[in-house]
Amino acid sequence: xxxxxxxxxxxxxxxxxxxxxxxxxxxxxxxxxxxxxxxxxxxxxxxxxxxxxxxxxxxxxxxxxxxxxxxxxxxxxxxxxxxxxxxxxxxxxxxxxxxxxxxxxxxxxxxxxxxxxxxxxxxxxxxxxxxxxxxxxxxxxxxxxxxxxxxxxxxxxxxxxxxxxxxxxxxxxxxxxxxxxxxxxxxxxxxxxxxxxxxxxxxxxxxxxxxxxxxxxxxxxxxxxxxxxxxxxxxxxxxxxxxxxxxxxxxxxxxxxxxxxxxxxxxxxxxxxxxxxxxxxxxxxxxxxxxxxxxxxxxxxxxxxxxxxxxxxxxxxxxxxxxxxxxxxxxxxxxxxxxxxxxxxxx
Amino acid sequence: xxxxxxxxxxxxxxxxxxxxxxxxxxxxxxxxxxxxxxxxxxxxxxxxxxxxxxxxxxxxxxxxxxxxxxxxxxxxxxxxxxxxxxxxxxxxxxxxxxxxxxxxxxxxxxxxxxxxxxxxxxxxxxxxxxxxxxxxxxxxxxxxxxxxxxxxxxxxxxxxxxxxxxxxxxxxxxxxxxxxxxxxxxxxxxxxxxxxxxxxxxxxxxxxxxxxxxxxxxxxxxxxxxxxxxxxxxxxxxxxxxxxxxxxxxxxxxxxxxxxxxxxxxxxxxxxxxxxxxxxxxxxxxxxxxxxxxxxxxxxx
Numbered sequence: 001x002x003x004x005x006x007x008x009x010x011x012x013x014x015x016x017x018x019x020x021x022x023x024x025x026x027x028x029x030x031x032x033x034x035x036x037x038x039x040x041x042x043x044x045x046x047x048x049x050x051x052x053x054x055x056x057x058x059x060x061x062x063x064x065x066x067x068x069x070x071x072x073x074x075x076x077x078x079x080x081x082x083x084x085x086x087x088x089x090x091x092x093x094x095x096x097x098x099x100x101x102x103x104x105x106x107x108x109x110x111x112x113x114x115x116x117x118x119x120x121x122x123x124x125x126x127x128x129x130x131x132x133x134x135x136x137x138x139x140x141x142x143x144x145x146x147x148x149x150x151x152x153x154x155x156x157x158x159x160x161x162x163x164x165x166x167x168x169x170x171x172x173x174x175x176x177x178x179x180x181x182x183x184x185x186x187x188x189x190x191x192x193x194x195x196x197x198x199x200x201x202x203x204x205x206x207x208x209x210x211x212x213x214x215x216x217x218x219x220x221x222x223x224x225x226x227x228x229x230x231x232x233x234x235x236x237x238x239x240x241x242x243x244x245x246x247x248x249x250x251x252x253x254x255x256x257x258x259x260x261x262x263x264x265x266x267x268x269x270x271x272x273x274x275x276x277x278x279x280x281x282x283x284x285x286x287x288x289x290x291x292x293x294x295x296x297x298x299x300x301x302x303x304x305x306x307x308x309x310x311x312x313x314x315x316x317x318x319x320x321x322x323x324x325x326x327x328x329x330x331x332x333x334x335x336x337x338x339x340x341x342x343x344x345x346x347x
Numbered sequence: 348x349x350x351x352x353x354x355x356x357x358x359x360x361x362x363x364x365x366x367x368x369x370x371x372x373x374x375x376x377x378x379x380x381x382x383x384x385x386x387x388x389x390x391x392x393x394x395x396x397x398x399x400x401x402x403x404x405x406x407x408x409x410x411x412x413x414x415x416x417x418x419x420x421x422x423x424x425x426x427x428x429x430x431x432x433x434x435x436x437x438x439x440x441x442x443x444x445x446x447x448x449x450x451x452x453x454x455x456x457x458x459x460x461x462x463x464x465x466x467x468x469x470x471x472x473x474x475x476x477x478x479x480x481x482x483x484x485x486x487x488x489x490x491x492x493x494x495x496x497x498x499x500x501x502x503x504x505x506x507x508x509x510x511x512x513x514x515x516x517x518x519x520x521x522x523x524x525x526x527x528x529x530x531x532x533x534x535x536x537x538x539x540x541x542x543x544x545x546x547x548x549x550x551x552x553x554x555x556x557x558x559x560x561x562x563x564x565x566x567x568x569x570x571x572x573x574x575x576x577x578x579x580x581x582x583x584x585x586x587x588x589x590x591x592x593x594x595x596x597x598x599x600x601x602x603x604x605x606x607x608x609x610x611x612x613x614x615x616x617x618x619x620x621x622x623x624x625x626x627x628x629x630x631x632x633x634x635x636x637x638x639x640x641x642x643x644x645x646x647x648x
Contacts, residue, residue, distance in 0.1 A: 085541050098561075
């Protein structure tokens with residue numbers, strides 16, 4: 001049975017539809033990310049689950065019961081806000097204890113649980129610190145402890161790592177994933193950072209302009225994007241227009257002088273999409289010329305000009321000699337590395 | 348060689364001296380104005396309070412404690428000062444109790460209404476205190492006051508409401524005059540609140556009353572208290588409102604000093620009253636400020 005279910009949820013502000021036809025079922029213990037650019041409705045959806053906003057249409061159910069009649073204070077969800085929203089006049093321990101106090105947990109149990117929660121996020125010994133005397137990362141941990149100590153049925157994270165610097169963000173990603181695995185809380189993360197979504201989630205919900213573009217595991221959404229938007233939002237990609245000729249045997253996909261065996265399924269005009277790291281330099285394949293070559297430490301980034309348009313190629317810096325700028329090359333990839341979508345290239 | 352070193356040292360010394368002089372030179376105009384219009388008159392007022400005065404001899408520039416002894420021993424003055432601070436304290440309490448919720452509600456309003464009501468609250472500051480206080484006199488002034496007339500013709504009250512020449516009237520009028528200062532002060536504190544903080548408390552299971560009591564109020568308390576200091580000191584030294592509502596019958600320290608200066612012409616006694624009011628206010632304000640800063644060190648940071 002679905003643990004948390006959003007059934008055709010929509011939200012309108014005046015004439016503007018911010019979220020539309022949002023349906024999703026979340027299993028118990030699952031880590032889901034809402035991924036999309038700013039203004040795609042991901043935070044609005046989170047706020048509707050939290051109860052700060054009421055859906056204009058549709059229903060949100062937790063363990064089968066409708067949340068519409070449950071006020072936000074009674075939903076028992078843990079929320080970590082982008083600004084952390086810690087109570088500045090309370091110490092770290094008082095912040096974490098607040099939710100337990102509201103639940104009338106006895107003082108002794110409260111002290112134990114607060115200490116355990118702070119220890120879990122690596123802040124043992126920081127009980128008496130005030131938030132303003134803590135670093136951004138520490139405040140973030142307090143906010144996480146405060147949300148988890150009440151043993152929420154669902155943990156909602158609203159861009160929790162966006163205020164941290166890059167190195168700390170990576171550390172916190174790993175830590176967040178471990179804590180979530182250990183505690184086993186069903187978690188929904190809102191983020192615009194595709195790396196964050198991919199490294200943390202079991203499934204990603206890619207959103208654009210209030211609608212779901214694709215729901216899938218990080219690998220699925222990255223390797224089998226269903227739309228140009230998804231393929232471009234999740235990492236770099238090369239899209240070009242081609243045609244699939246089913247009259248030939250075996251069927252072939254063609255663009256200009258380039259052609260390759262076509263996978264089953266689509267026919268007619270298609271968009272071919274290949275990730276830059278899947279392209280190699282070979283003897284046969286798409287003819288291209290290297291325009292620029294950028295060294296990025298562990299990999300090389302090539303920008304090439306081909307008859308199908310500009311192509312990006314990423315090669316591992318594996319010590320082998322790489323082609324130079326201005327050199328004519330052939331771009332080759334395995335048939336299974338390209339994904340074909342019906343319709344012409346939209347970008 | 349050593350001469351060269353000496354010259355260099357001497358040059359450095361003059362440069363140092365010049366460096367030290369520059370800040371003084373730059374602040375001199377403001378400093379002179381400050382000394383000229385504040386420090387000297389204040390010092391003269393303090394000195395004046397030690398001079399002698401007689402009905403027929405006028406002011407005598409001698410150093411005696413007559414005025415101070417009179418203020419200290421005559422219960423008339425004690426009553427006057429207690430009344431002054433009682434009125435100021437009540438005014439402060441009323442503005443805090445009404446102004447803080449007012450600012451909170453204002454802060455939760457949506458855009459257009461917010462700016463409209465902010466203007467309504469700040470509007471009175473654009474009107475003279477005398478005009479605002481006379482408004483109260485028009486509404487409640489004896490048999491001819493509009494409200495009194497209305498209530499009496501409706502048969503709700505038999506006699507005019509006691510407002511003019513009462514402490515209650517003075518406190519109400521002062522609270523009205525001082526309200527914008529409290530609202531502005533609390534409003535500023537509310538601006539510093541994290542907009543998500545109430546949602547955070549809500550998600551942890553707190554009801555709206557608990558959120559206000561445990562989360563919002565402690566954070567805006569510094570604003571309430573600094574508003575209270577402003578309102579208290581302005582009310583205690585207020586002149587126009589007590590003069591109009593209280594008149595001759597119900598004097599406070601400020602109107603007392605005025606009367607000594609301009610009616611009795613006993614300038615030294617008036618100066619002593621004014622100096623005492625100033626010293627008492629400075630002590631109260633500085634003392635409470637220190638207390639507040641110690642108590643709310645975490646929120647102030």
